[in-house]
Amino acid sequence: MVDKSKLGQPVGTTLDRFIKNKQDEFSFATGELSQILRDIGLAGKIINREISRAGLVDLGGSVGEQNIQGENQQKLDVIANIRFKRALRNGGEVCAIVSEEDDGIIDLNNPHGRYIVAIDPLDGSSNIDVNVSIGTIFSVYRRLSPVGGPALREDVLQKGDDQVAAGYLLYGSSTMLVYSTGHGVNGFTYDPSLGEFFLSHPNMKTPTTGSIYSINEGPSQLFDDGVRQYIQHCKEQQLTARYIGSLVGDFHRNMLKGGIYIYPATPKAPNGKLRLLYECNALAYIIEQAGGKATNGKGTRILDLLPNELHQRTPFFIGSSEMMEMAESFNLATADTSPVV
Structure with missing residues (x-):
């Protein structure tokens, strides 16, 4: 006899139901x-499809142009940027987007939208x-200006603490989607056979x-003394160095393990390299909800930084709370009296 209780x-739990x-x-x-x-999840499914067939339909490589960051745009950078903008425009809830791939604020011609999305459409595309x-990073903010008009810079230049998701x-x-709305962090894994994200974490x-x-130790001779000393401390403690040059991949592994x-x-990048609005803020929000910490390495919480430009950069230290405290103890002990940039 078949045990019917084991059938079906x-x-x-799907993302939508959750x-x-x-x-x-x-x-x-x-x-x-x-x-x-849901709109971000839909665009993610499309990007997942494009990435999985990139080698078969000539979607790899560069388009021969640079983005506003001065970085060579990959074909999938452009595709991801288009897909996310289209999904958020069609969803009808977002009035404006800030993207790594565009210079200014992207007005979605939806003056009644109550939200701003800041996004790195495809991080680690090289x-x-x-x-x-590789990955996508996103932040969602509630607009500050009155509904009915265009989004303003003040709507976009909010502290990370003001994120609503x-x-x-x-x-x-x-493929995973991980997000928080300020009530913990939940991860969903995509099942391509059903076309759905399911709660897995x-x-x-x-x-x-x-x-x-x-950490990329290649330019370590340029690091502050505190950073170099902390790296040496990690080696003396026989910690494991893991760095793949994909921020989402490195972050996800470290958060889990x-x-x-x-x-x-x-000296070449005195303000760091990573972007505050659409890279650091989102991951800092996630790690704090997961019990970790994120700072600029000088004692300032990432989520407390007030941006003054769309593509503002910041030094970025993020991870397990005890390791963060140790890293900052080295960094602050060797800091000079000059102001933090």
């Missing part, structure tokens, strides 16, 4: 934020051609310490 086992069930946790709870998260994990998509051995927490440090990621300032 549940496949799990969002609906958790909607009451969001203070405005009108369904708008839920729609934005790794596409070598089949290394943030998250990332990771395109790797499996509920209530994600990062260990208070770990054995991984992630315990670790620290560092992108410090150098």
Whole structure:
């Protein structure tokens, strides 16, 4: 006899159902934020498809142009930027977008939209051609200006603490969507056979310490003394160096296993390299919800930084709380009296 109780086992909780069930946790709870998260999930599915077939349909390589950051645009950078802008425009809840790939504020011609999205459509895109994990990073802010008019700079230049949601998509051995609305962090894995994201990592927490440090040590001779001393401390403690040059990939691994990621300032990049609005703020929001910390390495919490330009950069230290405290103890002990930039 067949045990009927073992037939038709549940496949799990879909992203859409989870969002609906958790909607009451969001203070405005009108369904708008839920729609934005669904729109981001839809665009993520499309990007996942494009990445998986990139080597077969000539989607790898550069388009021969540079973005506003002075970085060579990859074909999938352009595709991802188009897909996310289109999904958020069609969703109807967002009035403006700030993207790594565009110079200014992107007006979506939706003056009644109540939200701003800041996004890095495809982080780590230089790794596409070598089949290394890449990602998307996003932040959602509630606009400050009155509904009915165009979005203003003040709507966009908000502190990370003002985010109402943030998250990332990771395109790797499996595709994941991880997000928070300020009530913990939850991760969803994409099942391509069903075309759905399913809850796979509920209530994600990062260990208070770990054995991984992630930093590009190539230019280490340019680092501040405190950073160099902390790296040496990691080696003396026989920690493991892991750095793949894909911010989402490095961050996701460290959050799950315990670790620290560092992108410090150098004389060539005194304000750091990573962008505050659409890279650092989102991941800082996630790590704090997961129990970790994120600062500029000089004691200033990332989420407390007030941006004054769209593509503002910052030094970035993020990870397990005890490792962060140790890194900052080295950095602050060797800091000079000059103001933090």
